[in-house]
Structure formats: C-alpha cells, structure tokens
Amino acid sequence: MESRSAIQIDALSKTYRQRDGTPIQAVRNLSLSVPVGQVFGFLGPNGAGKTTTIKMICCLVKPTSGNVRVNGHDVWRRRSAAIRQIGAVLEGTRNVHWPLSAWDNLIYFGHLKGLWGKELTTRAEQLLRELELWDRRKDLVRTYSRGMQQKVAIACALIADPPIVLLDEPTLGLDVQAARTVKELVGRLAREQGKTVVLTTHQLDMAQELCDRVAIISKGRIIANQPVEELLDLFSEEYYQIKVKGYLPAEVTSRFDGLTIEEENGNTILSGPIADQNALHDILGRLHDLALPLLSASRAEPDLEEIFVRMLDTDGAREEG
Amino acid sequence: MKTALVTLLGEIRKNLLISWTYRANMLVSTFTIGFVFVGIGFLMGQGELNPDQLASMFLGYLAWFYTLAAIGDLSWGLRGEMNAGTLEQMSMSPTPIGLVLMGRVFANLMLSTAQILVQGCVFFLLLGIRIPMRWEGIPVLAVTLVGVFGFGFLIAGATLVFKQFESFANLMQNALLFLNGTILPIDVMPGWLAGIGKTLPSTQGIIVLRQVVLDGQSLVAAWQDGSLVWLVVHSAIYLAVGWLVFGYCERVAKVQGSLGQY
Numbered sequence: 001m002e003s004r005s006a007i008q009i010d011a012l013s014k015t016y017r018q019r020d021g022t023p024i025q026a027v028r029n030l031s032l033s034v035p036v037g038q039v040f041g042f043l044g045p046n047g048a049g050k051t052t053t054i055k056m057i058c059c060l061v062k063p064t065s066g067n068v069r070v071n072g073h074d075v076w077r078r079r080s081a082a083i084r085q086i087g088a089v090l091e092g093t094r095n096v097h098w099p100l101s102a103w104d105n106l107i108y109f110g111h112l113k114g115l116w117g118k119e120l121t122t123r124a125e126q127l128l129r130e131l132e133l134w135d136r137r138k139d140l141v142r143t144y145s146r147g148m149q150q151k152v153a154i155a156c157a158l159i160a161d162p163p164i165v166l167l168d169e170p171t172l173g174l175d176v177q178a179a180r181t182v183k184e185l186v187g188r189l190a191r192e193q194g195k196t197v198v199l200t201t202h203q204l205d206m207a208q209e210l211c212d213r214v215a216i217i218s219k220g221r222i223i224a225n226q227p228v229e230e231l232l233d234l235f236s237e238e239y240y241q242i243k244v245k246g247y248l249p250a251e252v253t254s255r256f257d258g259l260t261i262e263e264e265n266g267n268t269i270l271s272g273p274i275a276d277q278n279a280l281h282d283i284l285g286r287l288h289d290l291a292l293p294l295l296s297a298s299r300a301e302p303d304l305e306e307i308f309v310r311m312l313d314t315d316g317a318r319e320e321g
Numbered sequence: 322m323k324t325a326l327v328t329l330l331g332e333i334r335k336n337l338l339i340s341w342t343y344r345a346n347m348l349v350s351t352f353t354i355g356f357v358f359v360g361i362g363f364l365m366g367q368g369e370l371n372p373d374q375l376a377s378m379f380l381g382y383l384a385w386f387y388t389l390a391a392i393g394d395l396s397w398g399l400r401g402e403m404n405a406g407t408l409e410q411m412s413m414s415p416t417p418i419g420l421v422l423m424g425r426v427f428a429n430l431m432l433s434t435a436q437i438l439v440q441g442c443v444f445f446l447l448l449g450i451r452i453p454m455r456w457e458g459i460p461v462l463a464v465t466l467v468g469v470f471g472f473g474f475l476i477a478g479a480t481l482v483f484k485q486f487e488s489f490a491n492l493m494q495n496a497l498l499f500l501n502g503t504i505l506p507i508d509v510m511p512g513w514l515a516g517i518g519k520t521l522p523s524t525q526g527i528i529v530l531r532q533v534v535l536d537g538q539s540l541v542a543a544w545q546d547g548s549l550v551w552l553v554v555h556s557a558i559y560l561a562v563g564w565l566v567f568g569y570c571e572r573v574a575k576v577q578g579s580l581g582q583y
Binding site for chain 2: 014016017052055058059060061062079080081083084086088090092093094095096097098099100104107108109110111112113114115116140156
C-alpha cells in the first residue's frame with residue numbers, strides 16, 4: 001500500500017530573471033513525494049535549488065510552473081490552510097528576533113500562528129524546557145551562543161506543533177557540540193513525535209544517520225530520490241578499501257585516480273569504486289610494484305558522502321557528454 | 322478573524338518590546354529630531370524663537386514627525402526584518418502579511434505619539450509655545466495619519482521589491498519637511514513646487530489642522546469650504562493606493578524571491 005504524502009511536489013519549476021532579463025533556472029521540473037512521518041534529506045551542492053524549493057513549499061517564492069501540496073492543501077490556492085501545516089527554519093538568517101527574549105519570541109511566533117492564552121504559554125514552556133532553554137528564557141536572544149539561537153529558531157518553528165518541519169541547513173555555522181544537539185533534536189522530532197521532517201544539509205553523515213529517504217538535487221534537477229539504504233546499496237558492489245603499509249610517494253598518486261587516499265598511523269588506505277576484479281588486481285599489482293606490503297583489501301560500504309560525490313560526478317559527466 | 326486579531330496584537334506587542342530594548346536610542350532620537358524643530362524655528366524667526374510662529378510650525382512638525390516615523394519603520398524597519406529572515410517567518414503566518422504589518426503601524430503610532438508628547442511638553446515648557454486644546458484637531462490628525470500610513474504601505478511595498486530603496490525613503494523623509502508646508506506655507510511656494518507639495522501625504526492635513534486648531538474653525542466649516550473633504554479624499558486615495566501597491570509588490574517579491582534577500 002502506498003504511504004500518504006505529507007508533501008507532494010509536481011513538475012515544479014522556478015526561473016529567476018536577472019536585472020538584464022537573463023533567465024536563471026533554479027529548479028527544473030522537479031517532482032517528489034515526502035511520505036508522512038519520515039525524515040527526508042534534500043541534498044545538493046550550493047546553488048542546486050534546495051533553498052528555492054524549500055521556499056516554494058513555504059509559499060515564500062512563487063513557482064514559475066508546477067504545484068506543491070502539503071497534507072493535501074495546495075500552497076498557493078489554499079495558502080492559509082497549507083501554511084498551518086508547516087514550521088520552518090530557513091537557511092542563513094536569524095529567523096527570530098535577537099532583541100527579544102526566547103520567551104517573547106515564542107509568544108510572538110505563537111501569535112503569528114493564531115495561538116494565544118494558556119495553550120500558547122503551555123506549549124512555549126514545554127518547548128523551552130525540552131530544549132534546555134528554560135533557565136535563560138528571559139535573556140535576550142542576542143546574548144545567546146549560536147547553538148542556543150538556533151535552538152530558539154527551531155522552537156519557534158515548532159510553536160504551533162506543525163506536522164511538517166522544514167529545516168534548511170539547521171547546523172550551518174554551529175560548532176560540533178551545538179550541531180550534535182540539533183541533530184538529536186531532529187531525530188526526536190521524527191522518532192518520538194511522528195513529525196515529517198525535510199532536512200537540507202551539507203553534513204552528509206548527519207543525513208545518513210537521520211534520513212529515511214534522500215533526494216539529491218543538482219542544477220535544479222533531481223538526480224536521485226531513494227531510501228538511504230537503497231542509495232548506499234547502489235555502489236556497494238564495486239566499492240573497495242585497500243590498506244598497505246607505508247606511504248604512497250606523492251608522484252605516483254595520479255596512478256590511482258578515482259580512489260580516495262588517506263594516511264593513518266603509518267599506513268595508507270585507498271578507497272573508492274573499482275569497476276571489476278581485473279581492475280582490482282591491476283591496482284594491487286601497482287601497489288606491489290611500489291613495494292608497499294598489503295595489509296588488507298576488502299569490499300566496503302560507501303557512505304552517503306561518497307555516493308553524493310559520485311552521483312554529482314556522473315551527472316556532470318552526463319551533462320558534458 | 323480571531324487569528325488575524327491575535328496576530329495583530331502580537332505584532333503590536335513585539336514592536337513595543339523591541340522598542341523597549343532600544344529605549345535609550347529612542348530617547349536620544351526623540352531629542353535629536355526635536356532639535357531639528359528648534360533649529361528651523363530659530364532660522365525662520367531670524368535668530369529669535371517666536372512662540373506664535375512656533376505654534377503654527379509645531380502642527381506641521383507633528384504631521385511630519387508621524388510621517389518620518391512611518392516611512393522609517395516601513396522602509397528601514399522592514400529591511401531589517403528582511404535581512405534577519407523574520408519577514409519570511411512573518412509571511413508564514415496564516416494572516417496575510419499586509420494585516421500583520423498593520424500591527425506594526427499601530428505600534429508605530431503609539432510610540433510616535435509618546436515621543437511627540439514628550440517633545441511637546443519640552444517645547445511648551447521651554448519655548449513657551451501655546452496651542453489651543455481643541456478636540457476637533459484629533460479627528461483631523463487621525464484622517465491625516467490614515468493617509469500617512471497609506472503612504473507608508475507604498476514605501477513598504479517598494480522596499481520589498483527594490484534593493485536599497487530605503488535610501489530613497491530617507492531622502493523623501495527629509496524632503497517632506499520642506500515640501501509639506503511645515504516650514505513654509507504651500508501658497509508661498511512657486512506654482513510647480515506647490516503642486517508637488519499638495520500631493521504629498523501630510524500637506525492637506527497640516528492645512529486643515531492649522532485652520533481647526535489655531536484659527537478655531539469648526540469641522541462643519543472646514544467640510545463646507547472643501548478643505549476637510551479634500552483631506553478625506555486625499556487620505557483615502559493614499560490608503561487605497563498604498564494597500565494595492567503593497568499587495569502588488571508582495572506578489573512581485575514572491576516571484577523575484579526577494580522577501581528574504583538584501
């Protein structure tokens with residue numbers, strides 16, 4: 001049975017016009033469906049069209065063509081109903097008022113969503129306690145650390161308890177600890193509260209850990225849209241890791257194009273896609289010629305980062321071809 | 322309806338709280354702008370501060386001050402929200418953004434009134450300005466402010482669409498002081514300049530305000546001589562045009578994707 005879609009995007013395109021009239025196609029004929037209750041990773045390099053797509057879902061940017069439905073509501077035809085389904089933290093901006101306290105921000109954003117009275121204050125208290133901001137709720141947000149400010153932004157996005165949460169680069173500019181806190185929070189939103197989360201991030205380890213499904217977008221087009229496990233399986237057959245003792249001389253690294261070379265505790269690890277057994281033996285022969293003792297050679301699971309890079313490379317090569 | 326009302330009140334509360342955070346800046350600006358009035362009064366009185374002349378000027382200054390605050394808040398203030406990303410968050414309210422901004426306008430009105438009251442008290446005490454307390458001035462000021470805030474919405478719309486429009490708005494704030502009859506009555510200006518002056522948002526309000534408050538004209542008389550009618554029409558046009566232009570610019574901003582960009 002097909003699962004219900006929290007977000008349904010059909011043939012969505014967006015073309016911006018520069019001052020001289022030159023068109024820039026930010027999103028091209030994009031269609032996808034985000035199932036209810038899943039964490040959906042929306043990945044892509046800078047300028048790929050992720051933020052434009054997120055903003056079109058939020059009714060902040062008008063599509064050139066196509067449409068978006070959130071929980072069945074068309075965002076342009078039934079804006080008010082659609083917008084009630086969504087909470088969002090957008091990329092690269094404060095999202096909240098720094099000259100206000102965390103408490104006042106939550107009350108304000110609650111009012112914006114039409115909440116008031118006891119319902120609003122109870123929800124605000126619950127969120128601030130959950131995010132460990134309660135003790136500093138009366139302090140101005142501008143006095144907070146970057147991580148705390150981001151937590152306030154997330155709390156404000158959640159104030160009306162929306163079923164869908166859009167997080168555009170929520171860990172951008174955060175230190176390791178703050179990023180981990182946000183990551184744990186995103187995990188809790190989906191696993192414990194059953195929310196649908198759309199996440200864009202450059203932290204692919206985070207996406208791999210949190211997402212049920214991932215779409216990769218490049219130059220405005222979707223080039224992959226699969227459950228994370230299926231995506232990882234795509235290349236696992238031909239992905240190897242070879243470990244040799246000693247270091248690879250710099251002048252010969254070009255002989256191992258396409259492999260990632262890392263040095264670790266006096267050893268060298270070469271990893272990446274190798275087409276077949278003949279190519280594997282050829283590489284092992286080259287390492288033997290360099291008199292580097294083989295420690296191990298094994299088929300390895302590529303991570304999401306590797307898949308991401310390969311997909312983009314493949315897409316780039318296809319475009320050039 | 323309930324959502325819109327709650328949002329409106331929330332927006333007023335937010336703006337008042339932010340102003341409270343910046344209360345020292347606000348107090349300083351109250352007096353800085355007050356000095357503009359005193360300075361111009363000094364120049365117009367050729368080195369003297371004439372209380373009768375200042376009383377007439379104060380009514381013009383009053384209308385200009387509200388215009389100054391409305392333009393500033395709906396250009397620089399809105400730009401600040403765009404840069405902070407809070408305008409996009411505001412646009413994600415079920416209530417249309419224009420109505421949310423009405424809350425901003427009401428907050429601005431309250432704050433400007435508080436500032437003008439402080440200034441007025443200082444001017445009355447230190448400069449000996451005396452203005453007759455005539456209730457008829459209140460509805461005239463209210464109608465004037467409708468036009469002023471309609472003009473503010475026009476500025477807000479342009480700020481959403483045009484980059485750095487707030488610099489132009491700044492120019493307009495200052496130009497209005499000289500063109501809306503605050504300092505020089507419109508009828509002593511050259512014809513073409515008087516023509517421009519008459520179309521500005523606070524000009525007709527200043528004329529009627531002076532007639533009603535200083536000359537003791539009744540509202541009925543002001544209506545019968547057409548000056549109040551023209552003020553009502555003038556303000557209604559500004560409100561309607563401001564509202565329509567803002568709605569149009571909001572749609573353009575969503576096409577351009579400029580709600581959250583500088």
